[in-house]
Amino acid sequence: MEYKGYYGKIEYDEEADILHGQVINIRDVVTFEGTTVDEVKQAFKDSVDDYLEFCAERGEEPDRPYSGKFVVRTDPELHKRIAIEAKEKGKSINALVNELLSKSLEMKGRSPVSIAARGGISEKDKKVIKKIMEKEE
Numbered sequence: 001m002e003y004k005g006y007y008g009k010i011e012y013d014e015e016a017d018i019l020h021g022q023v024i025n026i027r028d029v030v031t032f033e034g035t036t037v038d039e040v041k042q043a044f045k046d047s048v049d050d051y052l053e054f055c056a057e058r059g060e061e062p063d064r065p066y067s068g069k070f071v072v073r074t075d076p077e078l079h080k081r082i083a084i085e086a087k088e089k090g091k092s093i094n095a096l097v098n099e100l101l102s103k104s105l106e107m108k109g110r111s112p113v114s115i116a117a118r119g120g121i122s123e124k125d126k127k128v129i130k131k132i133m134e135k136e137e
Helices: 037-058 076-089 093-107 112-117 123-136
Strands: 006-013 018-024 031-034
Antiparallel strands (some): 006 018, 018 031
């Protein structure tokens, strides 16, 4: 679930017969619960709103799930290869890495095995497979 840029993860507690969840990917602990799907969805929104209000009252910046920045540690040889590739393409390292990560995520779930598991090959899947095959040649 997503609300105002915050994401919630819900689990079912069979013993208590409730749905409970937590806002994920922030350091602060923000939880919510309900007995129905509609209740837990509303509780999630209410918890996010309460959290933002609480931070505002205290004059603090609320924790944000994603800043758009993260540090990646890699070996020096890969760092060099990335820098050279970026320079050759006239891009910054950040722009190149962003492009490569985006392409990688677009390809996620598009492998021939996952395509077969879905029960068929769509036109989009055929194009993806063709691109993969061309790269391997």
